[in-house]
Amino acid sequence: MNISRRLPRPPRQLLIGHMQWLALLLLAISIHVLEASMPSLGPWFKAGLANLITLIALLWMGPRAALLIAIWRIVLGSLLIGALFTPTFIMSMAGGISAAVLMIAAFRLLPCLSVVGISLLGAVAHMLAQFVTVEALFIQQPHIYFMLPPLLLLSAVTGWINGALAGYIAARIRHDP
């Protein structure tokens, strides 16, 4: 008897869902690697384009898929750029998980906010979490927070723009199959 005939075939919809999640994850990893190679406007600041994919996953697939994309994107992206388990990885992980958790909470609990507001909260949480991590683990100096306001301002601007882009892309793809 053919072995493959014994194995139950997964439902088509389930397979499509997994493929969509995987496609978003690969896209997020690509953007993560690209952002790491680009010049930065300030210490620990990135435009947060990879977070845009987390937002789209949150809109399309829900909180669990978004959180998993955020975590796997940072693990595999850091592995590819040779930064796994370095301080940069720990800061990225703290920022990424904080942003994802706050965006999920806002998505569920604050229906008055659109994807732009959710992205704004995520960007600010990401930057704050990075500073708290640096102060707790690497440089135990509260003076480090003196650098925070200008970087938070940049995060707020990019968070707003990324949220608008995520909403636009999500609606566009839904309307243009």
Next chain:
Amino acid sequence: MQTDHQPRQLRHYLSGTAADRWLLLLILLLIAGSWAWIRHQVSAGPPTVYIYHEHQLLAMYPLPDNDQPIHYRAHGHLGISDIMISRHGVRMLHSPCSSQRCVLSGEHIRAGDMIACVPNHILVSIRGNRRQQLDAIAE
């Protein structure tokens, strides 16, 4: 959350909802307030460079007025960070970290500027304002 039947123009999304704009305003006010408070804190006193390793203050130097630069070798988590302090500002000349972001960040002179080398656990902070020092001398 609206995900269905949304308009397709990007500018619609860029304008956000009223709740989004209130949230942005609140965040901007908090940033502006904390920024003003920090500027006030770091501008007090003569311009001084503080060098830290983790929680420990390794050295503090006033920004020199002459052309004689000061070299300081800070022992960090990975090795020695070479810091140069001159009348033009502070810069990291060498760092044992792999990213070299602290070295590439260049020269810093304004009150509140910092060079942070996270892998080597070194922080260089400038506090104090040269203009305030001159005002104090004039008084």
